[in-house]
Amino acid sequence: MAPDRRIDRRSDRGLVTLEPALPQRLGLSPxxxxxxxxxYLLIDGTVLPLASLPEHMQAALTEQMGQMRLINRATLDEVVTEFLTELEAVGLSFPGGIEGALRMMDGHISPSAASRLRRMASASSKVDPWERIMVLPVDRLLPILADEAVEVGAVMLSKLPVTKAAELLGRLPGDRARRVAYAVSMTGQVDPETVRRIGVALLAELDNQPPRAFDTGPVERVGAILNVSPALTRDDVLLGLEAEDAGFAAEVRRAIFTFVHIPARLAPRDAPKIIRLVEQPVLVTAFAFATGKPGIEDAAEFLLSNISQRLAQGLREEMAERGKIKDKDGEEAMSAILNAIRTLEAGGEIVLRQDEEE
Known part of the structure; x- marks a missing residue:
């Protein structure tokens, strides 16, 4: 009997059509x-992160699916069972790819070793350089966008996430931003291989930059130092910076967060969180020291006005009983309140508003 014939037979239940059985497929390749x-997973509606695979693997998988036709149920059950068995036998997994390995080893290998490994990976034709470029911080990408040819900048903007591209464009000088934006209109005919080569070149340039000795920039470091310096020292240093480099001094001033900035940058609803982290005698010392002093008195009153009135009244009564407070003790008490604010901000429990001057 030919395998593709359909046979109709009579039975007690009426006319029965017999379909030829699908041939059993044995010895499937991996x-x-x-x-x-x-x-099977796509039929079930599962969303698979196949785009995270290297492109050559995506292509091989798609080509294989295009070559296949029918799989009978017995073969399907066998393949699924084997897959589940192997999945359940997994005891340890690795990230896959040099970038995942470097993220795992971050802090355990030297920056120079990490840089060398990244250069080796970027030279491989199987690695998509844009996967690394897209996750780099804006501060590292901005010099590339500012110095490279506008056509290269246009390709880079086109490959980046929209929000990051918009931030980069906003930080370019007006004329440069307009030229790069116009160049984007001419990228429609650029082929994927050219885009990949541009990514490889940019990545090589980024990897050749020497590792930074400090995690933060000079503005942030000076601002952090002055944040905990006595007010007289801070004012004297800022005056000296303005005489030497007015632009740098202005950036440092914006980076500083001191007691006088509390009303402008702390949300009123967050005041109770700050008060809970600081011991009451320290609060009394800081608030009493601020009394009668322009700027810092407003900050103390801001905190007192945004906590429970019963607690505020108790603090005010203790403040009235305090005598003259030494400058050193007052500065230390205010620093304790500022440290509590920075601790909560670092933990994501509060968000400081941006200074209106920024």
Whole structure:
């Protein structure tokens, strides 16, 4: 009997059509089994992160699926069972790819070793350089966008996430931003291989930059130092900076967060969180020291006005009983309140508003 014939037979239940059985497929290759599993999961509506695979693997998988036709149920059950068995037997997994390995080893290997490994990975044709470029911080990408040809900048903007591209464009000088934006209109005919080569070149340039000795920039470091310096020292240093470099001094001033900035940058609803972290005698010392002093008195009153009135009244009564407070003790008490604010900000429990001057 030919295998593709349909046979109609009479039975007690009426006319029965017998379909020819699908041939049993034995000895599937690993790639064929992968195609079966992917097809099965897609039918079930599972969202698979296949885009995270290297492009050559995506292409091989897609080509394999295009070559296959029918798989009978017995073969499907066998492949799924084998897949689940292997999945349950996994005891340890690795990130896959040099970038994942470097993220895992961050802090355990030297920056020079990490840089060398990244250069080796970027030279491989199987690695998409834009995967690394897209996750780099804006501060590292901005010099590239400012110095490279506008056509290269246009390709980079086109590959980056929209929000990051918008931030970069906003930080360019007006004329440069307009030229790069116009160049984006001419990228429609750029082929994928050219885009990949541009990414490889940019990544090589980024990797050749010497490792930074400090995690933060000079403005942030000077601002952090002056944040905990006595007011007289802070004012004297800022005056000296303004005489030497007015632009740098202005950036440092914006980076500083001191007691006088509390009303402008702290949300009123966050005042109770700050008060809970500081011991009451320290609060009394800071608030009493601020009394009668322009600027810092407003900050103390801001905190007192945004906590429970019963607690505020108790603090005011203790403040009235305090005598003259030494400058050193007052500065230390205010620093304790500022440290509590920075602790909560670092932990994500509060968000400081941006200074209106920024």
């Amino acid at each position: 790639r064929e089994k992968a195609a079966v599993i992917v097809r």
